[in-house]
Amino acid sequence: MEGVVILEISKRIKQYRTEKGFTLQELADLSGVTKGMISQIENGRSIPSLTVLLSIVTALQINLSEFFKDISQDEELVIVKRKDDYDQFQKEGSSGFLYERFLTRTIKNSTVDIVFLTLEPNSYRDQVTTDAYEYKYILSGEVDYLIANETYTLKEGDSLFFDGRLKHVPLNKSSKPCKMLIVYFFDN
16 A cells, blocks of 8 residues: 555544544454554554454444545645644654654655654653654754663754664653654655
8 A cells, every 4th residue: 555545544543433432442342453453553553454444444334435535646746735734643642742744755665754743841652663764853852762772862953763663762851842853764
């Protein structure tokens, strides 16, 4: 599947789940898919098999044609995104992590996903892995990045590139928010 399509499917699963008032566990119970897998799919960290996707859509009680309505692989050659159009989201199991996605684009068998992350002071999230290489650029503030049990302290203007398959999490121990630009590089 193309990266843009995968991210749109992920976004729709979460949208329909929250609209129906289902928790991750409730959707897991209804679909026969683990809570962790649904969370990974919703957050774009895992690509569902066709069987898993159909189980989830069926559990959400959404008609397949409605679920896939307007999903297209066609991409514009020039994309302008205004600040008000950024897709704001928060990942499950986190607090104080405020993401803004402003571009996802498939380029010759790979997908680039670009987001802003505002990391609030005392935010929390377990370490995660991502099936992508990750580039972080600190726009403002300070962050400690824990990657595979090694801590890297980054300040405004610093950047970091790493294999997201290593367990990682950013930690904001300061009293001010940290704003960073994140670029994910997924292989298709």
